[in-house]
Amino acid sequence: DQQVKQNSPSLSVQEGRISILNCDYTNSMFDYFLWYKKYPAEGPTFLISISSIKDKNEDGRFTVFLNKSAKHLSLHIVPSQPGDSAVYFCAAIKAGNMLTFGGGTRLMVKP
Amino acid sequence: GAGVSQTPSNKVTEKGKYVELRCDPISGHTALYWYRQSLGQGPEFLIYFQGTGAADDSGLPNDRFFAVRPEGSVSTLKIQRTERGDSAVYLCASSLTGSTDTQYFGPGTRLTVL
Numbered sequence: 386d387q388q389v390k391q392n393s394p395s396l397s398v399q400e401g402r403i404s405i406l407n408c409d410y411t412n413s414m415f416d417y418f419l420w421y422k423k424y425p426a427e428g429p430t431f432l433i434s435i436s437s438i439k440d441k442n443e444d445g446r447f448t449v450f451l452n453k454s455a456k457h458l459s460l461h462i463v464p465s466q467p468g469d470s471a472v473y474f475c476a477a478i479k480a481g482n483m484l485t486f487g488g489g490t491r492l493m494v495k496p
Numbered sequence: 497g498a499g500v501s502q503t504p505s506n507k508v509t510e511k512g513k514y515v516e517l518r519c520d521p522i523s524g525h526t527a528l529y530w531y532r533q534s535l536g537q538g539p540e541f542l543i544y545f546q547g548t549g550a551a552d553d554s555g556l557p558n559d560r561f562f563a564v565r566p567e568g569s570v571s572t573l574k575i576q577r578t579e580r581g582d583s584a585v586y587l588c589a590s591s592l593t594g595s596t597d598t599q600y601f602g603p604g605t606r607l608t609v610l
Contacts, residue, residue: 417596428500428587428601429539474538482594483529483552486538
């Protein structure tokens with residue numbers, strides 16, 4: 386039973402445009418959400434996070450939106466750059482410590 | 497400062513053999529996690545250490561898997577009687593104290609069981 390889902394395995398975006406990556410979760414006990422970025426042959430790198438008491442968190446070109454009623458979060462990257470091309474993982478934590486990850490979305494930003 | 501390091505980066509073994517995977521966390525981080533990532537999937541939690549003790553080992557798939565962290569820093573993940581289905585990238589992460597502290601990941605060990 387997958388508690389965190391990323392339904393789009395891949396996304397292609399033109400450089401300079403907005404990238405929107407989506408994530409859905411089923412467990413209402415999750416209280417903290419994160420996005421990680423992963424390049425090949427490297428471990429995931431933390432990007433941005435959001436607490437369940439907020440609905441938006443912004444850091445430079447990256448913004449995460451949380452819709453608790455819909456159990457949905459999204460990551461917006463604007464403007465997208467070719468160096469943003471990577472696999473993006475959504476992850477969640479519930480009253481504990483371990484991360485529950487989605488399956489990932491491969492983002493390709495074309496010059 | 498130095499990040500999380502994992503050795504070896506690649507390990508090829510034969511079915512039935514025993515393997516050990518090592519993780520060196522960021523200095524001063526008390527929390528350490530092991531995850532496993534199979535091809536095309538997200539990482540899956542295996543075990544979490546707080547200091548020397550395993551605070552949560554609910555993700556270990558069976559009793560062939562075991563992990564230790566005897567001095568509260570370096571951790572070793574041990575897999576007995578390896579099976580082909582154990583082939584995956586094993587990721588280690590550490591965080592300062594646990595909870596929602598950012599988890600910093602190492603590059604992983606790619607295990608291939610022939």
